[in-house]
Amino acid sequence: MALYQPTLFFMSQAVQNVSKRLFSLDVFRGLIMFLLIAEAAGFHHNFAVLTEGTMFSGIAHQLHHHPWNGLRFWDLIQPFFMFIVGVAMPFSLRKRLATGNRNAATRHILKRCFLLFSFGVLLHCVYSHALVWELWNVLVQLAFTIAIAYAIMNRSHKVQIAVSIALLVLTEILYRIYNPEAPYMQGHESFGSWGDMLSMGKVNDGYWVFVNFIPTAAHTIWGVICGQILLSQAAVKEKLKTFLIWGTVILVAGFAMDWLQITPIIKRIATSSFTLASGGFAVLTLSLFYYLIDVKGYKKKWLKIFSVVGTNSIFIYLFAETVGVQWFRGFGKIWTQGILSNFGLSEPLIMVINALFVLFIFWYITYFLDKHKVYFKV
Numbered sequence: 016m017a018l019y020q021p022t023l024f025f026m027s028q029a030v031q032n033v034s035k036r037l038f039s040l041d042v043f044r045g046l047i048m049f050l051l052i053a054e055a056a057g058f059h060h061n062f063a064v065l066t067e068g069t070m071f072s073g074i075a076h077q078l079h080h081h082p083w084n085g086l087r088f089w090d091l092i093q094p095f096f097m098f099i100v101g102v103a104m105p106f107s108l109r110k111r112l113a114t115g116n117r118n119a120a121t122r123h124i125l126k127r128c129f130l131l132f133s134f135g136v137l138l139h140c141v142y143s144h145a146l147v148w149e150l151w152n153v154l155v156q157l158a159f160t161i162a163i164a165y166a167i168m169n170r171s172h173k174v175q176i177a178v179s180i181a182l183l184v185l186t187e188i189l190y191r192i193y194n195p196e197a198p199y200m201q202g203h204e205s206f207g208s209w210g211d212m213l214s215m216g217k218v219n220d221g222y223w224v225f226v227n228f229i230p231t232a233a234h235t236i237w238g239v240i241c242g243q244i245l246l247s248q249a250a251v252k253e254k255l256k257t258f259l260i261w262g263t264v265i266l267v268a269g270f271a272m273d274w275l276q277i278t279p280i281i282k283r284i285a286t287s288s289f290t291l292a293s294g295g296f297a298v299l300t301l302s303l304f305y306y307l308i309d310v311k312g313y314k315k316k317w318l319k320i321f322s323v324v325g326t327n328s329i330f331i332y333l334f335a336e337t338v339g340v341q342w343f344r345g346f347g348k349i350w351t352q353g354i355l356s357n358f359g360l361s362e363p364l365i366m367v368i369n370a371l372f373v374l375f376i377f378w379y380i381t382y383f384l385d386k387h388k389v390y391f392k393v
Contacts, residue, residue, distance in 0.1 A: 036106070037245065039308035042318050043301060044099045045325030047092060048332065052324070052377045054078075055335035057344055058370035059089075065363040080282055083201045083222075084273075086292060090282040093153050094234045094293035095300065100157060101164055101238020102301065105246050108168075124165045130393050132158035134333060141337050148215055150225040154329075159228035160235040168239045175240055179233035183287040186230040187278065190286075199279050199286060207284045227285040234294050237265075241301060251310055258302040266295025323385040324378060330391035331381050339377060347373045 053059065063075035077088040111120040135154030139147050163182075167175050190198040193206035202208075207224030211217065214225055244254050269292025273280040278288040307313045324331060351369040360368075384390070 037305070037309055038314055038318075038322065039301075039304040040099065040102055040106075041322040041325050042308060043095075043304045043325075044103070044328055045321035045323065047095050047099065048324045048328045049321050049378070050092060051096075052331055052335040052339070053370070053374050055332075055339050056370045056373040056377060058367065058374060061363065061366040061370050065361075065367050083283065084199075084279040084281055086280050086282070086289070090289075091293050091296055093156075094231065094290070095297050096153065097157060097160055097231055097234040098238040098241075098294065098297035098301070100161060101235035101240075102242040102245070104161070104164065104168065104235075104239050105242035109246065121165075124161065127393050128158040128162045131155070131161070131329075134329075134393075138333070138336055141341075149217070150215060151219055151223045154332075155225075156228045156231060157235075160232040163232040164235040164239045167236070168243075172240050172243070175236050179236045182232055183230055183290060186226075186285075186287050186290075189226075189229075190284075199281060199284070205284060222283045224284050230285045230287055230290045233290050234297065237294055237298065241298060245305070255302055255306060255310075258298050258305075262295045262298030262302060264295070265291045266299065269293070269295060320378070324381045326385045327381050327389075327391050329393050330384075331377060334380070335377050339373065343373045343376055344369070347376070 059075075059078040062078065063072070066072045066075045079087065080089055081087045108120055111123065131154045135152035135156075135158065136148070136150065138152050138154065139149035143149075163178075167178050170178075190206045193209060194200070194204055198205065201222065203218045203222070205224070207226050208218045208222075210226040211219065211224055241258065244257060247254070269280065269288045269290070272278045272288035272291070278286050280286060280289045280292055282289055282293075308318070347369045348366075351372055352365050355365045355368060
């Protein structure tokens, strides 16, 4: 199986080729963002309340994080997000190098990481309705993973893979040295919690930890490698073969570590087994989208429902998590509850409909912005 060298020389190709996009990547990113803003709209919680005790409760559980050792669908959303950012990085860098230089691109990346870090910290202030210093938000994590991935993206794929593996090994070492008897026991006696006390002076009630960016940087690195392969001149068949083989290998490796009781799959502290398993799912999902949409030409108009969300991904995420949660849920309830309660609908059902109404508002904002070519870039 061939591993391709980074494609920086492809990034300086003629300007007329620079604007080419992968619709599959837009759809993949848009779908993930659509699910994230659906959570902000209140759908996940209200759907769980509505379906409790019914045959659909299992689906509702998949829209919430696993409490500890295990893997649910919702545990894959953040890895997918970080992976997709990595895939897009070579495409973005190609455009910048076609009209500028490497130093300008580096300054842009540093600025972007600073803004993502700042937005992530500010979001926790919004959540708490107070000035707090908390670093658990995905945007804070992403600021670090982008910086790490960018620092090595001009190296060979073998070097990038080696660095990603080293980050996973480092995670194993840190957790096992700190608590040799029970490195991954649920609670606040782990290296991750120690890191939180050191950096923030507090721990998270849900057991999320700031140092998750160390192992999950692998997701962004693997995304960069996939993006570079997609930009290469290798045959489509070879690209898909590489994705399928490596995606399957790391997926199986992650689950094997859990099954053999080497390292449990735990999303909340991003164990190495979780990073491998979720990374494998990310690579295989990209392969599926790329094959169906860009290779086979399945570009149905309804896929624009998702792609438009991805064109302003950071903006709509911030909007939904702030103004959306605090204003639009209540605004929607004025109409949904005020009208639907007259028809005798149950409160849980009304709240699900309200969440869908708010989700539509979020989606329409992205549709409107995309239609008018207005894009907020970080």
